[in-house]
Amino acid sequence: MKKILILLALSSAVQADIVPTQLNLTLSSYNFTPGVTFGQQIRPGDYFEILDIPTLLGVTSIPVDWAYTIELLSPQPTGITTLDNPAIDNIRFVYTGAPQSGPQFLGLFDLLVEAESSLAPRLHNWVGAAHQIPILGGQPDANLNSVPVPISVPEVPTNGALTLLGLALARKLLK
Numbered sequence: 506m507k508k509i510l511i512l513l514a515l516s517s518a519v520q521a522d523i524v525p526t527q528l529n530l531t532l533s534s535y536n537f538t539p540g541v542t543f544g545q546q547i548r549p550g551d552y553f554e555i556l557d558i559p560t561l562l563g564v565t566s567i568p569v570d571w572a573y574t575i576e577l578l579s580p581q582p583t584g585i586t587t588l589d590n591p592a593i594d595n596i597r598f599v600y601t602g603a604p605q606s607g608p609q610f611l612g613l614f615d616l617l618v619e620a621e622s623s624l625a626p627r628l629h630n631w632v633g634a635a636h637q638i639p640i641l642g643g644q645p646d647a648n649l650n651s652v653p654v655p656i657s658v659p660e661v662p663t664n665g666a667l668t669l670l671g672l673a674l675a676r677k678l679l680k
């Protein structure tokens with residue numbers, strides 16, 4: 506079984522608020538556990554996005570107090586500029602619960618993707634938008650991260666298909 510695990514330490518994020526950790530792809534499940542970092546707080550309306558997931562089919566489960574939207578283009582927080590392909594789906598998760606301060610993990614987010622996808626790197630495709638904790642001023646804070654996303658794997662011809670292709674080529678050459 507194909508299984509890839511990527512661990513990103515909460516403390517290693519440079520400009521951090523909601524960051525990805527424990528990203529994992531199994532047969533048709535793309536899941537991860539985001540975290541809110543030290544000195545940061547999530548409030549109702551704060552969110553994070555993963556941009557441009559070509560094999561995204563839907564959502565299997567997300568923690569309580571979160572809602573999601575699948576959309577082609579997503580809003581960017583102030584100070585964040587990144588590429589967003591208008592032809593490929595994004596997913597955006599919006600927090601609806603009571604304020605929570607970091608550092609802490611935010612639970613498992615599990616997405617349904619096309620079976621037999623494989624992970625491909627993407628640059629600056631994770632956007633997090635939270636706030637500083639009140640004692641630090643409570644201002645909005647946002648960041649960019651890069652996470653791999655599942656993409657389709659081109660189908661490899663089966664032996665039967667190769668045989669048919671060979672016969673077709675042979676017939677063409679004999680004409």
Ligand SMILES: [Ca+2]
Nearest residue numbers: 577589590593
């Ligand atoms: Ca997009």
